[in-house]
Amino acid sequence: MKRKALISGITGQDGSYLAESLLEKDYEVHGVVRRVAIEDPEHRLWRIKHILGDIELHPASLESYPSIFRLMRAVQPNEVYHLAAQSFVSYSFEDEFSTLNTNINGTHYMLSSVREVASRARFYFAGSSEMIGEANVTPQNELTPFHPRSAYGISKVAGFELTRNYREAYRLHASSGILFNHESPRRGFEFVTRKITSHAAKVKLGLSNELRLGNLDAYRDWCHAGEYVRAMWLMLQQDAPDDYVIATGEAHSVREFLEIAFRYVGLDYQDYVVSDPQLYRPADVTLLRGDSSKARARLGWSYNRSFLDLVREMVDRDLEYYKKA
Numbered sequence: 001m002k003r004k005a006l007i008s009g010i011t012g013q014d015g016s017y018l019a020e021s022l023l024e025k026d027y028e029v030h031g032v033v034r035r036v037a038i039e040d041p042e043h044r045l046w047r048i049k050h051i052l053g054d055i056e057l058h059p060a061s062l063e064s065y066p067s068i069f070r071l072m073r074a075v076q077p078n079e080v081y082h083l084a085a086q087s088f089v090s091y092s093f094e095d096e097f098s099t100l101n102t103n104i105n106g107t108h109y110m111l112s113s114v115r116e117v118a119s120r121a122r123f124y125f126a127g128s129s130e131m132i133g134e135a136n137v138t139p140q141n142e143l144t145p146f147h148p149r150s151a152y153g154i155s156k157v158a159g160f161e162l163t164r165n166y167r168e169a170y171r172l173h174a175s176s177g178i179l180f181n182h183e184s185p186r187r188g189f190e191f192v193t194r195k196i197t198s199h200a201a202k203v204k205l206g207l208s209n210e211l212r213l214g215n216l217d218a219y220r221d222w223c224h225a226g227e228y229v230r231a232m233w234l235m236l237q238q239d240a241p242d243d244y245v246i247a248t249g250e251a252h253s254v255r256e257f258l259e260i261a262f263r264y265v266g267l268d269y270q271d272y273v274v275s276d277p278q279l280y281r282p283a284d285v286t287l288l289r290g291d292s293s294k295a296r297a298r299l300g301w302s303y304n305r306s307f308l309d310l311v312r313e314m315v316d317r318d319l320e321y322y323k324k325a
């Protein structure tokens with residue numbers, strides 16, 4: 001019999017890669033989606049358009065416990081991947097309340113319904129390096145103390161602690177990935193990498209002549225999202241649940257990303273970038289560089305792609321996209 005996976009956040013970057021990878025492993029893939037997404041597939045389901053015939057989507061809301069509970073009871077998944085969240089850090093400064101409500105309650109509802117009606121299911125929580133936030137050591141690993149710098153980071157710490165508590169108190173097979181930044185051509189346009197690559201492409205094609213940005217001196221450990229979903233799956237294949245840092249071990253600044261992307265299309269970013277005070281966060285995270293020795297040793301996970309290739313792949317895909325537009 002096929003194994004069943006339920007993914008919240010299936011319409012997002014990570015959810016779409018995860019769904020593809022589980023289908024390749026012959027899983028029956030179910031996704032939790034908001035009803036509006038089903039009503040507007042062109043705009044909201046573009047990342048999973050090519051696999052819509054192979055997966056089953058269920059309308060439910062992470063703000064409604066009964067809807068999650070009923071879904072969990074009906075699907076009876078073997079594995080649950082909880083990826084859905086308000087994941088844009090900047091927005092969490094604009095609306096702390098909805099970020100905390102959606103992210104904390106959503107995780108709680110998922111965990112509680114697994115416990116109530118699918119307690120043998122294995123559970124994955126999408127934790128974030130934003131939980132580590134402003135770290136006192138580099139590189140950061142599973143033992144680095146948390147110092148989140150936004151409501152988003154705080155909401156992820158709460159989700160992480162809930163996951164750990166369900167593991168310890170109710171013996172759920174519940175694991176968290178402490179995922180560092182992960183990007184791809186499927187990244188949303190509001191995140192800095194896609195904002196840069198889409199503008200490099202638009203400037204090159206004569207469709208734009210300005211890119212407004214905030215802090216260029218933040219360092220992030222950027223990797224390809226397609227490689228991270230493998231780590232999520234591996235965590236749920238272990239005999240015992242645990243928490244793992246997933247990172248490349250390399251950090252690059254926003255400025256480096258910008259230089260590479262623009263240079264790749266033969267341009268100098270300094271001719272186009274405008275510093276916008278509105279895009280600086282009230283508190284930013286200075287440097288994230290992860291140490292994923294534990295994941296490498298215990299999960300056998302590895303990452304071999306280069307930063308340069310990631311930037312180039314994103315620029316290439318944006319050039320194709322705007323040429324067709």
Ligand code: G4F
Pocket residue numbers: 087088089090127128129130179180181182190191192193195212213214215216218219220254279280281284285288
């Ligand atoms: O691309 P970002 O918005 O990603 P951020 O805040 O690092 O968060 C991402 O990675 C986390 C994992 O560590 C995830 F948990 C989270 O959900 C998300 O996927 O910003 C990256 C850096 C920041 O330092 C920001 O201040 O870029 C800087 N930045 C400078 N100008 C900008 C901009 N970020 C955005 N989004 N837009 C700008 O114009």
